Amino acid sequence: MKKIKLTIDNTPVTVPEQTTIMEAAQTIGIHIPRLCYHPDLSLEGACRICIVEVDGARTFQTSCSTEVREGMTIQTNSPEIRQARRDLVELILDNHPQDCQTCERDGQCELQNLAYTLGVRERLYEGERKTFPLETSSLSVIRDSEKCILCYRCVRMCSEVQGVHNLTQMHRGVKTVVTPAFEAPLADSVCINCGQCINVCPTAAFQEKRFTDEVWAALADPAKHVVAQIAPSIRAAIGEDFGLPAGTPATFQTVTALRRLGFDAVFDTNFGADLTVVEEAHELVLRIKKNENLPLLTSCSPGWISYMEHFYPELIPHASSCRSPMTMLSVLLKTYYAELKSLDPKNIYVVGIMPCTAKKFEIFRPEHYTATGQPFTDAVLTTREFAWMVKAYGIDFTKLPDNDFDNPLGFSSGAADLFGTTGGVMEATLRTAAEKITGEPLRDLNFTQVRQVEGLKEASIKVGSQTLNVAVANGLTNAQTILEKVKAGKKQYHLIELMACPGGCVGGGGQPYPSEGRYVLDRDLIRLRAQALYMIDEKKKVRKSHENPFILELYENFLGRPGSEKAHHLLHTHYTPREPRGIK
Template sequence: MEKVHIVINDTPLEVDSQSTIMAAAEQLGIKIPRLCYHPQLSIEGACRICIVEVDGSKNYLPSCATQVREGMVVATNSPEIRQARRDLLELILDNHPRECQTCERDANCELQNLAYSLGVRERLFEGRRKQHPIESSSASVIRNAEKCILCRRCVRVCAEVQAVHNLSQLFRGFDTVVAPAFSAPMAESVCINCGQCINVCPVAAFLEKNSTEAVWQALADPRKHVVVQIAPSIRAAIGEGFDLEPGADMTGPTITALRRLGFDSVFDTNFGADLTVVEEATELVKRLQSGDRLPLLTSCSSGWIKFLEHFYPDLMPLASSCKSPMSMLSTLLKTYYSRIMGIPAQDIFVVGVMPCTAKKYEAERPELFTEAGLPSTDAVLTTRELVWMIKAYGIDIVHLPSGTFDTPLGFSSGAADIFGATGGVLEAALRTAAEKLTGEPLTELNFTSVRSVEGLREASIEIGGQTLQVAVANGLGNARVILDKVRSREKSYHLVEIMACPGGCIGGGGQPYPTGGRYVLDREVNRLRAAALYRIDEAKTIRKSHENPYIQKLYAEFLGEPGAELAHTLLHTHYIQREPRGI
């Protein structure tokens, strides 16, 4: 690539001619303050906090949006620039609630951190402040427009990464607000509840709908038997909420922390994942043998399923009818577990700890309620919410001894652990489907061709003399690429895994906010979280879902055969075509 020669803060530098000033400064170890910038999203240049002085003039340019050129002289930190940045920030703060002490983002707010690092210690301007009610119609996401600083990261992630295009900037000037089209309530929009807008929002203008109070109340209610299940990806990310590096395996301490919080039993969503694999592999084998309804589209990701219902309803017959691992396990807790424990289902309160805000919506879907009309999952906490609860209780999770899950619904194979990473569901399903197809034990369990944190992957896999065409997509923008090929019949796949969130569940909309200056959607963070799950898988002696002895016992004593009548009634669901413009 062509190089140019510039000077930044009196230091000469040779850089790529395509570089921005912001990227060039980082080569010198200078991180120019910024707010609306996000490395995984398009350049917005809205906040102007990253302005620098170019060529000694009073020509202040946004460094995120300005390309370098030969001979450019840049000052990133002159007294005038520092003052201009403070003025810009004070104007943002003027129109911002004074609620830091009671705000969910206190101590991890990018606006608060910026005010601290720029030395803004008082609020100079007092003008009219915008007033908007909190929008809480969605089961998953709440929107507080009073805290919005109009950086448009949410608009960009929803359009560029998720291809949902649910948000845009409405109205003008002082009345400008970010919202779904026609100011529709989020619950009546095409929002698929993924929570990626929460992840990228630098402030508390988007948050998950808080379920912690409902859980505290259930834990304090002596009439309730309160059980909890934790999703595969929780264990590789929860440590970040306590300042550990991404990818620390916190399975054991998290179980102990949940017991200290007062849960009566602690189960593993991985058991539901093993069950999903057995049911889904059965479905796949049937379809491969009949040649009917291919490719099979995986169905574990709640955000992806709502996306399918809104935007690709013609492809709904291809989706596996399997409930998600959370909903499978919750259903068993209100049926099988209720029966073996002798506890009426209405007295069992099921909590799911999920990396995902869309699971809050899934828990409210009427078609997933029990036959008696009870929700299968009573409350869903995100990883962040569990971190808040553990901190509120004063539990020092980092130094807790390791606990173990309760049986029978807490034992899982390694195949279930990798569900949390992109490609993991497909790999786990292949470990079981291959043995069903060939009748032979599978010796090589690692399908590495589908492992990657990249958004899109296609592979050909040989099983029993048959070549299976498979694809893996994470992030719904990538899913669209595959789905369009399926719709147009440009490509014939046998099995397609789709996860709504970038990186899979490990990058879910409810995972801890990154620390150490890292950004959400950082591929390295997702790689470290995924690596932890693959390590857990490798360390297990049972790595195929159908070899989980408690799954075998469940079928023998309760469900009958995989895919048989009771298994189908309890573990499978259906989908609902939704309007492409909302509801």
């Protein structure tokens, strides 16, 4: 590729052609301020914060969308540019609520940060503010259009990465608003609750629906036996919220933090994951034997499940009937555990600590209620909400001693940890299914073919005399690609793992906002979080779900065998086509 020579801030730079000015500046360590730009999304050029001065150009140029040319001379920080950038931010602020102190994103807001770094120290004008009611119809996501600065990152995320196309800009000029079709409430739209709009929003125009008040209240209620379970990916990401380097596993400090907060017992969603593997592998082997409803589509990701119900209802028979690991564990907590501890299930309050906003929707699906009308999981906190509670309590997370989970629902195999990253459910299921099919122990447990999946990956895995065609997809646009191939029917797939969020749960809609120097869903960040999980798996003695002694005990004492009637009743579920129908 041709090399281009140019000068940025008096420093000579050589970059390949088609590089943008913003990227070229990055190579010499200059971070040009920006708002609407995101490296994984298409260019919008809406905010104009990233303007630079190009010698010979009549106007300031947006560095995100202007490619370098031979001999260009660029100033990123001339007095005029600094003034213009500050003016632009001030104009945005003129139409933005002045409620930073009470705002959800205070301290983690890109607009606030930008105003500070660009030196906005006083407000010259008060603009006429737009007014919109807070949109709270969704069980997962709150939309606050008054805080929206119209950068359209959410619109692009929703359509380009997630393929949901739910968000759009309606009306024009000062009346422009980001909303689902027909300004419908999120609850009546094709929203799949993934929460990626929250992740990419630079302000607090999207937020998760908080459960912290309910959880504080439950913890303070002596009549309630309050238990927590933590998802596999929490341990890989939570440390970031307390200043630990990305990719630091923090499983056992998290357990301690939960105990300090006052939880009566702390369990591991991993146990639910092991159980999911055993049930799902059983389902897979059975379907392969009967050659029906193949490929089997995984069912752990509630964002994907909603997507299927809105966009691919015709594929519902292919989805695994397994409830998600979280719900499986919650079911056991209100049945098995309640029996063991002689507790009334009505007094058990189950809190899921999840990387996910769609889990908040999942717990209120009517399929996941007890016979007496309580949800199996009473509340779901995102990683962010949980980290906030720890801070609110004044717990110094980094100084906490280690503490282990409670049993019998706290022990897990290494396979379960992998559920937190893309390819993990696949690898865990293969470890168990392969041994079931061949009847022999696996020589190599590491299915590296399905690791580090950037979007979509297919693999053919030899299992005894059979070859299993598998695929792993994360981000729903990638899911769509593979599902269209399935529908075309040219190749027989056996198992497909689908995760709604980029990178799987480590990139979930409820994960910590990026720390200083990183951007949202930074590929490097996702990789580091995933590495933490692979590290945990490597170190465990038990690395196959079906060898988890507590799982074996559970089947022996309570469930019978995998796929038994009792297992079906308690651990499996069904799905329903949903309106409005999505358009891919």
